[in-house]
Amino acid sequence: MRRRKTLLGMVPLESPLYQFHPLTRMIGLVVLAVLPLFVLMPEANLVFLAALFVLFAYARVDISRLRIYLPLMVTVAFFMFAITVLAPDRRPDDIRLQVLGVTVYYQPLMRTFASYIRIMAMLFATIFYFSTNHERDMLVALRAARVPFAVSYVLGLSIRSAAMFLEDLTTVRQAEQARGLDDSGLSIKDKLKMYGLYLIPLFTMSLRRADEISNALFARGYTISGRTITGGPRPDYVLSQYRFRARDAVASGALIVLFVGVAALGWRYGAFQLADSPLNRWLAGALQP
Amino acid sequence: MAVAGSGAEGHSSVWELAPGEVRHAGIVHVVMLALFTGIGIVVGTFGSLAVPIGFVSAFWPGQAVQAIGGVWYGMWGGIAGTIFPFISNSLSGSAPLPVSLAYVPANFVQSMAAGWAFRAFRADPSLRSGRDWTVWIVWGVLVANLFGSFWGSNVLVFFGLVTRAAWPTVWAGWFVGNTIPSIVLGSLILKYVSPLVVQTRGFTKGYWA
Amino acid sequence: MAAVVIRDLHWRYENAREPALRGCDLEVEEGAFLGIIGPNEAGKTTLVSCIKGLIPHSAHGVYQGSVRVFGGEVRQKTALQLAAEVGMVFADPEAQFTAMTVEEELLLGAENMGLPLPLIAERLAWVSELTGIADLLQKSPYDISGGQKQRVAIASVLAMQPRILILDEPTSMIDPLGKRQVFEILRRLRTETSLTLIVVEHNIEDLAPLADRLAVVAEGRVARVGTPREILEDTGFLGALGLAAPEVTELFARLRADGLHNGAVPLALDEAVAEGRALLAGARGAP
Ligand SMILES: Nc1ncnc2c1ncn2[C@@H]1O[C@H](COP(=O)(O)OP(=O)(O)OP(=O)(O)O)[C@@H](O)[C@H]1O
Ligand SMILES: [Mg+2]
Numbered sequence: 001m002r003r004r005k006t007l008l009g010m011v012p013l014e015s016p017l018y019q020f021h022p023l024t025r026m027i028g029l030v031v032l033a034v035l036p037l038f039v040l041m042p043e044a045n046l047v048f049l050a051a052l053f054v055l056f057a058y059a060r061v062d063i064s065r066l067r068i069y070l071p072l073m074v075t076v077a078f079f080m081f082a083i084t085v086l087a088p089d090r091r092p093d094d095i096r097l098q099v100l101g102v103t104v105y106y107q108p109l110m111r112t113f114a115s116y117i118r119i120m121a122m123l124f125a126t127i128f129y130f131s132t133n134h135e136r137d138m139l140v141a142l143r144a145a146r147v148p149f150a151v152s153y154v155l156g157l158s159i160r161s162a163a164m165f166l167e168d169l170t171t172v173r174q175a176e177q178a179r180g181l182d183d184s185g186l187s188i189k190d191k192l193k194m195y196g197l198y199l200i201p202l203f204t205m206s207l208r209r210a211d212e213i214s215n216a217l218f219a220r221g222y223t224i225s226g227r228t229i230t231g232g233p234r235p236d237y238v239l240s241q242y243r244f245r246a247r248d249a250v251a252s253g254a255l256i257v258l259f260v261g262v263a264a265l266g267w268r269y270g271a272f273q274l275a276d277s278p279l280n281r282w283l284a285g286a287l288q289p
Numbered sequence: 290m291a292v293a294g295s296g297a298e299g300h301s302s303v304w305e306l307a308p309g310e311v312r313h314a315g316i317v318h319v320v321m322l323a324l325f326t327g328i329g330i331v332v333g334t335f336g337s338l339a340v341p342i343g344f345v346s347a348f349w350p351g352q353a354v355q356a357i358g359g360v361w362y363g364m365w366g367g368i369a370g371t372i373f374p375f376i377s378n379s380l381s382g383s384a385p386l387p388v389s390l391a392y393v394p395a396n397f398v399q400s401m402a403a404g405w406a407f408r409a410f411r412a413d414p415s416l417r418s419g420r421d422w423t424v425w426i427v428w429g430v431l432v433a434n435l436f437g438s439f440w441g442s443n444v445l446v447f448f449g450l451v452t453r454a455a456w457p458t459v460w461a462g463w464f465v466g467n468t469i470p471s472i473v474l475g476s477l478i479l480k481y482v483s484p485l486v487v488q489t490r491g492f493t494k495g496y497w498a
Numbered sequence: 499m500a501a502v503v504i505r506d507l508h509w510r511y512e513n514a515r516e517p518a519l520r521g522c523d524l525e526v527e528e529g530a531f532l533g534i535i536g537p538n539e540a541g542k543t544t545l546v547s548c549i550k551g552l553i554p555h556s557a558h559g560v561y562q563g564s565v566r567v568f569g570g571e572v573r574q575k576t577a578l579q580l581a582a583e584v585g586m587v588f589a590d591p592e593a594q595f596t597a598m599t600v601e602e603e604l605l606l607g608a609e610n611m612g613l614p615l616p617l618i619a620e621r622l623a624w625v626s627e628l629t630g631i632a633d634l635l636q637k638s639p640y641d642i643s644g645g646q647k648q649r650v651a652i653a654s655v656l657a658m659q660p661r662i663l664i665l666d667e668p669t670s671m672i673d674p675l676g677k678r679q680v681f682e683i684l685r686r687l688r689t690e691t692s693l694t695l696i697v698v699e700h701n702i703e704d705l706a707p708l709a710d711r712l713a714v715v716a717e718g719r720v721a722r723v724g725t726p727r728e729i730l731e732d733t734g735f736l737g738a739l740g741l742a743a744p745e746v747t748e749l750f751a752r753l754r755a756d757g758l759h760n761g762a763v764p765l766a767l768d769e770a771v772a773e774g775r776a777l778l779a780g781a782r783g784a785p
Binding site for chain 2: 029030033034037040069072080083084086087088089090108111112114115118119122123125126127130150154155157158159160161162163164165166169197199200203204206207209210211213214217218222224
């Protein structure tokens with residue numbers, strides 16, 4: 001699988017997903033990352049997660065790369081359940097259980113489990129977007145959505161700046177190491193001091209660069225307002241290379257219908273909540289003393 | 290000390306305008322906004338990844354960047370500090386989009402508390418006097434993070450990520466996790482880089498220019 | 499018509515004690531190629547920044563005197579007017595990149611001007627051919643060689659088709675091959691377009707054959723303006739400023755001082771070879 005490195009991660013070089021307009025893909029991000037908010041039923045969010053993984057595979061994302069999120073998934077789970085065990089939000093009729101000599105309560109644990117699945121669903125929807133969209137796609141999407149030029153431009157420049165800052169960081173680190181500063185064997189306090197000292201040359205470099213970039217932008221007639229010499233609207237050559245086709249309209253429409261549908265069912269009619277969960281009902285029944 | 294100890298040379302405060310001085314927002318401020326967002330993305334992402342507890346990072350240096358941005362570049366820094374967590378949280382996986390959205394007021398205050406206080410109390414960003422230090426520690430670190438962690442931990446409860454019973458502990462943990470790096474990194478950067486920054490044309494004496 | 503007229507220009511940077519420019523006068527004819535040379539810190543960058551309008555538009559300081567570009571005061575022009583009239587390429591190509599791909603880098607200026615899309619496409623094709631970067635368009639401007647970066651920087655300014663193009667030490671940060679390619683672009687621009695070119699360059703040997711006139715900047719003033727020959731022949735004047743004429747020029751100037759040569763001094767190797775042949779033939783022919 002050939003991939004292209006972006007600042008935000010790694011995207012496949014070729015993917016069937018790329019036949020969709022970047023705007024469609026961004027609508028996908030917004031819909032998919034927000035959808036689980038209306039859903040607490042773990043079964044529904046697990047189905048959602050499974051569907052996401054099908055999407056990952058369809059988009060030819062290297063699934064093995066998702067392993068880097070494993071530590072995070074584990075620690076978040078550990079943290080959430082530990083808190084629930086140590087400080088549960090109890091209600092009087094909660095089912096009390098003894099596990100390995102520790103008293104725990106079923107309902108708080110179930111709520112935590114459902115919230116955990118939900119946060120993972122939202123998280124992987126966000127990760128999916130950044131694993132399939134290049135920085136440029138993000139900017140094209142914003143411009144296609146008629147976000148003011150200044151906003152999309154500043155965002156692009158921010159991502160650029162992040163890359164430059166990272167590069168400077170490497171340069172400064174190498175320079176420090178060449179001077180014989182090795183951080184192994186330093187106490188935490190000295191390490192902190194040293195990292196603090198990295199930051200000074202780093203910020204100085206960034207400040208100088210900001211000056212140069214401002215000059216370069218001035219030299220090329222950049223205005224914050226996006227005003228042009230002719231007075232006409234600012235043309236967008238890159239955007240003009242993309243077409244919003246019928247399939248984009250269909251996909252975007254379907255996404256929006258999905259969103260409105262789930263939001264309406266969830267909020268207005270209380271669907272997809274924990275009380276409806278068969279798993280929850282079954283467990284509660286089984287554990288009832 | 291890299292800074293000559295002569296105090297404020299001649300002029301009373303870096304915030305005062307020279308006679309006849311006109312300042313207006315320009316390209317350089319937009320570039321600073323982008324630059325601070327970029328720095329925040331890197332520092333915020335690594336801060337969250339280094340100690341991967343996910344949404345409650347035990348050591349989040351991002352707030353130092355937020356506060357410094359607010360002090361040096363006013364609202365430009367404030368905007369940067371409000372938007373970079375969206376990206377750094379997504380990249381590090383510490384918060385999905387809706388949670389980031391809910392954090393916005395916290396991130397804004399974490400960025401602008403110091404920015405407001407330094408201007409209101411005419412404190413020197415180079416931290417030359419005890420009073421400057423007090424303004425920085427009280428507003429830039431303590432108040433900013435008390436509010437930020439209060440709001441943030443409530444967001445976690447709202448999303449069911451921590452129990453209400455555990456909220457005081459989470460609040461305290463969050464507060465400490467942001468405060469320590471802010472005191473250490475923030476103070477270092479303010480002290481040693483500010484003398485340079487206040488001389489550049491991007492330095493923002495008001496809120497926008 | 500004069501493209502640039504500078505009269506008694508003084509400029510002091512806000513935070514500097516000494517002025518960087520202390521009474522500059524200069525005229526550049528439209529379509530001419532002006533080379534600017536001078537010692538370090540002489541004020542060359544400051545001077546061309548005043549033509550581009552970076553000073554005073556995006557710098558703080560004290561400004562006196564007048565800089566006119568095509569008859570209009572630079573101080574009174576807007577950034578957009580200046581962008582259309584004067585292009586500037588900086589010494590460090592990387593410091594002027596802001597986009598994610600070379601293509602977008604080339605587009606920024608043309609889009610800022612509000613050109614129609616077909617014209618932008620045309621310009622894109624023209625500048626990428628001229629500077630030889632057509633196959634780099636989809637790359638990141640940070641992932642290419644130093645010489646390529648500088649060519650991208652030049653192309654991105656040319657895409658705006660300014661009437662004046664300023665290059666501030668365009669070869670100071672790149673390798674010898676990259677240097678030659680930049681000078682080749684300059685040569686093509688000089689012969690194929692009516693662009694007014696202003697080039698600050700330490701590399702006098704490569705600059706002199708291209709320039710119609712050379713200006714020597716020293717201590718914040720334009721110390722002398724003349725044809726390359728007029729300027730380079732006076733090796734004593736250059737030497738006093740710590741500048742060196744090309745070695746061949748130096749050689750013949752010394753021979754002339756010793757009475758061994760009495761023609762014009764050559765400015766480049768080819769000329770020197772011809773002169774040298776004549777000199778030697780003369781010597782051999784002597785009884
Ligand atoms: N932004 C600035 N702020 C304050 N002083 C400056 C600034 N830029 C340049 N100077 C000073 O102005 C003077 C002229 O500098 P300038 O960069 O124009 O010289 P230069 O001839 O281009 O030198 P070089 O050959 O090193 O590029 C120098 O004394 C320099 O220190
Ligand atoms: Mg210079």
